[in-house]
Amino acid sequence: MAVIRSNRPLDWAQVAAVAAGEPLELSAEARARIAAARVLVEQIVERGIRAYGVNTGVGALCDVIVSPSEQHTLSRNILMSHAVGVGAPLGVAETRAIMAAAVNNFAHGHSGIRLEVADQLVALLNAGCLPEVPAFGSVGYLSHMAHIALVCIGEGYVRYRGERLKGRDALRMLGLEPLVLGAKEGLSLVNGTPCVTGLAALALARAERLLDWSDVVAAMSFENLRGQLAAFDADSLALRISPGLSLVGERMRTALADSGILAAVVGQRTQDPLSLRTVPHVHGAARDVLAATADVLNRELASITDNPIVAGTPEAPRVYSQAHAVGASIALAMDSLATAIAQVAAMAERRLDRLVNPLVSGLPAFLAEPGGTCSGFMIAQYTAASLVAQNRRLAMPASLDGGITSGLQEDHLCHATPAALKALEIVDNAGRIVAIELLAAAQAYDLQSIEAPRAPYTDALWQRVRSAVPTYRDDRPLADDMSIAFRMIADDAPPPLPNPGKMRPALTSAARQLGVADLANVAGRAAAENAGAGRAANDGLAAAV
Missing domain, CATH: 1.10.275.10 (Fumarase/aspartase (N-terminal domain))
Structure with missing residues (x-):
């Protein structure tokens, strides 16, 4: 259309x-x-x-x-x-x-x-x-x-x-x-700023899709690593005021609802590692950055960014020769988005490392076939670690690069378009990292020792992966599987969550207007709302499957 x-x-x-x-x-x-x-x-x-x-x-x-x-x-x-x-x-x-x-x-x-x-x-x-x-x-x-x-x-x-x-x-x-x-x-x-605004719109669209995938792939890893669902308790999460955190918490509860694996391990650990229990906090923070970046970009698209700008009437034309073509705000926003996505990807690599490490996973070493002849996902984790390091280098703020051009006339530069280009590169790298985690999580399901059913949603996601790539047995180049998984993440949305939660902007607005002393009351009300929403989401999931 x-x-x-x-x-x-x-x-x-x-x-x-x-x-x-x-x-x-x-x-x-x-x-x-x-x-x-x-x-x-x-x-x-x-x-x-x-x-x-x-x-x-x-x-x-x-x-x-x-x-x-x-x-x-x-x-x-x-x-x-x-x-x-x-x-x-x-x-x-x-x-x-x-x-x-x-x-x-x-x-x-x-x-x-x-x-x-x-x-x-x-x-x-x-x-x-x-x-x-x-x-x-x-x-x-x-x-x-x-x-x-x-x-x-x-x-x-x-x-x-x-x-x-x-x-x-x-x-x-x-x-x-x-x-x-x-x-x-x-x-x-x-x-003007069409270059950065165009590229930024693309970065936002790709980042939004990536964050959707990151949530559900994290749910697969969480289930395989037998995490404690208390980490996503609605009452607890509501004590921290963040629309993104609230949304991700609800998405995790929905994706993992009715998991037999997790039901079998309730109470076995007091706390899970941070890469598991802080998924709502890290992914939610990235979603908050995404929303803030969208606001900046929409303002930029609504702005006149020429130099000069023509205005007035034919009888009294006016010329404004100022600096509206300088994209400082969108440069800063792109740097922020790039850092947020790099952090989400870095935590995905940490979960991947736990999946392949027999010291903490409870799974066969490197998710490989038994015996010493198969390496499984050992070296795929190297690839993810390399991409995390590359993202860390790319996440250095372009908006601070500075420089002087045009004979001292342009003696302050914001590098807005380069900021958007490197944000796009970071999103692509992050997609490849999450794709490797997706493959590893699917492999981990194949090797699980707990004889209990997966959550209906994660089972559907596992089936989607297995419809594209079979279980890995060192019988083919793993890079080909990684490429297929990356295209799955880059080109398509993940399967929709039943009754997915929605961010509650009214709560955010209210929280901004209140002092610190009042936040506990807001959080209490939010906890009640979120607990009800979580129960409704679980009921909806059960009905859907």
Whole structure:
């Protein structure tokens, strides 16, 4: 179903939907705003109102005046000089996300491009004729959009129907003509924060799916390692005020409801290891970060991030040449999300280590077939440990990298787009770690010594894994199984939990307004609510199976 950019800005989920392949359309209201902003630019040019990048140079050349006859050349040259990306091209989803975010920004009606430029981008996007965009080379946002915009003028390269084509040839195949850019259009095409907002929307969508998988895979490991369900007691969890923690606790109770394995070991331990009993706390904290990041991203998508911004009326046009293109808030949010996901993945590796370690698992060593000839999951845990270490390196904050560009004119850099790119890499690494845990947990079920049934939900999840990969017996490269499990996590949602819990924003709002002395009362009320919800979830699970 088409995503329509109307009088409301796109939200992050809509950008992610376009990235996943949905077409994008501009409503009549959005088209009218784009056209009206172009009239303002024309008036600025006609009246000789000084405006950055319209009738001046850019960057450190901002005080160099550009005559009306040179403004077309300035716009074209901006694309040529700013197309400096290096490295492997972005993927299809990443490129689509950036293009959708760019169109969203133009539709605010303060950029000043012609409607034809926005239509060209939408046509390329909807045809699946995607510019080739090198991933690296930007401290903010410039190079990625320059490579995208090159195709609009017949330059650069695209990937279309499996072929790499020159921009001009691709436009001809679509029945489009290369555009001749007017005043400000070159700068508008490379400016603002569409790169980071597009990539951030994709990171959020992938992180949300990963967290859903992390919960249910953790439940499988918890059951195999014979944890104590008291760790997820609703009354206890309600004493800590966190919507994410409350949600994950309820998801764990639901996933593990009616587990014969866990019923058989009740009371055998006073406390489980932290990697088991703090699943609601760590996964819940990551979900709280996810929600906060979504808020930041939606605000960014609702903001005008050009420099300059055109406003006012044709009779009294105004130009705001300020710093709205600087993406400090979204850079910080992406760094935060990256760290949160890295922590979730690090704890997954700790659970994996417990599954393969016979000193603590109560399972055959390394989940291998008996005898000394099979290594089982011994070295797969090495892979997970390596990815955890890589995530730790990547989680260093990009927003603090700094640097100086453009002859001291741009002497503070937030590195927002690099922050989003490394967040995406961390999410992918985390998916691979959780995929290895998923395989190990399925293997552990096959080797369980307790003759008791699994929880109905975890049994269904085990069956899903076994429908894709058989029990491992050192009879094939384990990397192939790991790849299948990763695609399962990256491409599909986990089986839905029966009557899954929902976050209670009203409780969060109330908690924010109360002092510390009142939190106990809030927690008490929450405990009663959560206990009832937990019983309802268990009843629903029993009815479903």
